[in-house]
Amino acid sequence: MKRYLLSTLTLSLIAAFAGAADVAKPATPISGIDVQYIDPTVRAQDDFFAYLNGKWLKTTEIPADKSSWGTFAKLRDDLNPQLRGMIEAAQKDPHKKAGTDNQKIGDLYTSYMDEKKRDALGYRPLTGEMQRIRALRDKKAVPALVAHLSQIGVPMPYSIGVGQDARESTRYAAQISQGGLGLPDRDYYLKKDDAKLLDVRAKYERHVEKTLALAGEKDAAAMAKAILGFETxxxxxxxxxxxxRDPVKRYNKMDFDALAALSPGYDWKGALAAAGIATKTDYIIVGQPSYLTGLNQVLEKTDLATLKAYFEWQLLRSYAPYLSKDFYDANFAFYGATLSGVTENQPRWKHGVSTVESVVGEAVGRQYVGQYFPAERKARMEVLVKNVLEAYKQSIDTLDWMSPETKKEAQAKLAKFTPKIGYPNKWRDYSKLTIKQDDLVGNMMRARTFGYNRGVNKLGKPIDREEWGMTPQTVNAYYSSSMNEIVFPASILQPPFFDMRADDAVNYGAIGAVIGHEISHGFDDKGSQSDGDGNLRDWWTKEDRAKFQAKADMLTKQYDAYSPVPGYNVNGALTLGENIGDNSGVAIAYKAYKLSLGGKPAPVIDGLSGDQRFFMGFGQVWRVKMRDQQVIVQVKTDPHSPGQFRANGTMMNQPAFYEAFGVKEGDKMYLAPKDRVIIW
Known part of the structure; x- marks a missing residue:
């Protein structure tokens, strides 16, 4: 299970890493703080987010082709021209050889950008799959069809995949999870008293109808109504x-007979055979057993015509971005404009770049690292990681809510953390993937099948601990509980997260807090249920768990009160893990920053103390504006709180923040000490 920012290192003593802290430091460091965005009309003590980012918030318009705009989106947007340059160079390379990464990169991009051919083909590239669906004559054939469509990346009512066994992390296991909705969350179907969600639902039905009509269906309206009923x-x-969010409840190991008992009458034997699973394993992990029982009942009540309409819709929805302009535009009109509030589609080349990345991302990443990620950046990041890990090591021993027994286990887990920085040591092999410059839909089907088979073929093989779950050019970071690793791709290691020109304060407040955030996932309400080897195991005493849960409940209540859009509050239970990550990450990064100073006073830069720059470094990372529609999607589906609450909510729980900015009782950022949630 990966925990993203937006989921064995030998720890050294302070004396051992103090000398390494000078790696690649600038001779005359800058503050790294965007002081031009500070709004002097807002007090930091009343609204730290608005104070630090106020001028930016007042003057910045969200680009027409974006649902939100801020530090993450800008970094990604700045990255696109770099990636485009490399991709187009591969496209135009007269010496590229068939089967090479360069050939795959260039020809995939060529196939995507050939709009004339796409428009001439319409939806004909899907004819074979459409015929397969329309030829369905009996519900008994549904399991095999679901397995086939899943392999070409079509969303189905359940998904079968392969990942680490959460209780035996040295093994890969087949896993089944719920799925199959065309809207972001079940609330979009089930909330009857929410006008905004009801409006989206009505527009979704019309979108389904339009898409089916484009594919030649004469009864598109009736089909759309039936599809909506089925998805509901x-x-x-x-x-x-x-x-x-509960990893223990999601772990239900079953043999194939037990799986069949969940859904009497559903041909799981045939489904698993068609999925390529049956001969490779004798068990499967079911994420939501009650869902499979409920799904079986839904399937029994649903007529064959509705199921065929649903399969056809999901096929068209999944491949609409690669079809002719009418499908492409209709897909954007709903999923971009209606659902996210975007008023203008992105240029085709940006979608082309994203498509190439989605298929051969590490091949592109290998070139990106070679051109844009200097070695000294990785070296300085390694020092930051060591210091943050050392701060955690010291903090565990001083926790007042953790017993010696649990502390011993916590230290053992921390010692087994594996940091990965910048890029993988071993690059992904795409040699078995066929890409043609004149077959976009075929390319995507082959790519999705390649990815599916790559997972299935892991069964019975040793765990690949060199594998990455993100490409180097992904602006994000993650923690994996089953691998017990923290991963920081190259592209997040640039301002405002990581500034080679800046003094350490801003870097500890920004990327240091990100490091601390990801490490904390190993000890939050979910990650703490796995041990240092990545196995689900309860290593806490009951008393310690109760003390931790009391703090978690306080944090849930705090974030429940935040409302980014009137009528829509943050879900404190859904966002709990990420909120723990933010609060713990900042607290530990602050301790690591103090360790890095080696007892020396921090310099004053731009009139700002080291502590002020530390907290401002964190606050400016979450600079963001979002369209209301996208905010609603976020609070319904995203385990992360909106940016302003990641900044302000976190600061309100940090005692050092109160001292750095003189926050006192009566200020809006003030929480009484008894109400502050301090975990680390």
């Missing part, structure tokens, strides 16, 4: 996003 029935038996 799926939503009614699905687990909520909060329920899905």
């Amino acid at each position: 029935a799926l939503a009614e038996v699905q687990w909520t996003k909060v329920e899905l």
Whole structure:
């Protein structure tokens, strides 16, 4: 299970890493703080986010082709021209050889950008799959069809994949999870008293109708109505996003007979054979057993015509971005404009770049690292990681809510953390993937099948601990509980997260807090249920768990009160893990920053103390503006709180923040000491 920012290192003593802290430091450091965005009309003590980012918030318009705009989106947007340059160079390379990464990169991009051919083909590239669906004559054939469509990346009512066994982390295991909705969350189907969600639902039905009509269906309106009814029935038996956060409840190891017992009459034997699973394993991990039972009942009640309409819709929805302009535009009109509030589609080349990355991302990443990621950046990041890990090591021993028994286990887990920085040591092999410059839909089908088979073929093989779950050019970071690793791709290691020109304060407040955030996932309400080897195991005493849960409940209540859009509050239970990550990450990064000073006073830069620059470094990272539609999607589906609450909510729990900015009782950023949630 990966925990993203937006989921064995030998720890050294302070004396051992103090000398290394000078790696690649600038001779005359800058503050790294965007002081030009400070709004002097707002007090830091009343609204730290608005104080630090106020001028930017007042003067910045969200680009027409974006649902939100801020530090993450800008870094990604700045990255696109660099990636485009490399991709187009591969496209135009007269010496590229068939089967090489360069050939795959260039020819995939060529196939995507050939709009004339796409428009001439319409939806004909899907004819074979459409015929397969329309030829369905009996519900008994549904399991095999679901398995086939899943392999070409079409969303189905359940998904079968392969990942580490959460209780035996040295093994890969087949896993089944719920799925199959065309809207972001079950609330979009089930909330009857929310006008905004009801409006989206009505527009979704019209979008389904339009898409089916484009594919030549004469009864598109009736089909769309039936599809919406079917998806609503799926939503009614699905687990909520909060329920899905529990790794123990999601772990249900079953042999194939037990799986069949969940859904009497459903041909799981045929489904697993068609999925390529049956001969490679004798068990499967079911994420949501009650859902499979409910799904079986829904399937029994649903007529064959509705199921065929649903399969056809999901096929068209999945491949609409690669079809002719009418499908492409209709897909954007709903998923971009209606759902996210975007008023203008991105240029085709940006979608082309994203498509290439989605298929051969590490091949592109290998070139990106060679051109844009200097070695000294990685070296300085390694020092930051060591210092943050050391701060955690010291903090564990001083926790007043953790017993010696649990502290011993916590230290053992921390010692087994594996940091990965910049890029993988071993690059992904795409040699078995065929890409043609005149077959976009075929390319995507082959790519999705390649990815699916790559997972299935892991069964029975040793765990690949060199593998990455993100490409180097991804602006994000993650923690994996089953691998017990923290991963920081190259592209996040640039301002405002990581500034080679800047004094350490801003870097510890920004990327240092990100490091601390990801490490904390190993000890939050979910990650703490896995040990240092990545296995689900309860290594806490009951008393310690109760003390931790009391703090978690306080944090849940605090974030429940935040409302980014009137009528829509943050879900404190859904965002709990990430809120723990932010609060713990800042607290530990602050301790690591103090360790890095080696007892020396921090310099004053731009009139700002080291502590002020530390907290401002964190606050400016979450600079963001979002369209209301996208905010609603976020609070319904995203385990991360909106940016302003990641900044302000976190600061309100940090005692050092109060001292750095003189926050006193009566200020809006003030929480009484008894109400502050301090975990680390």
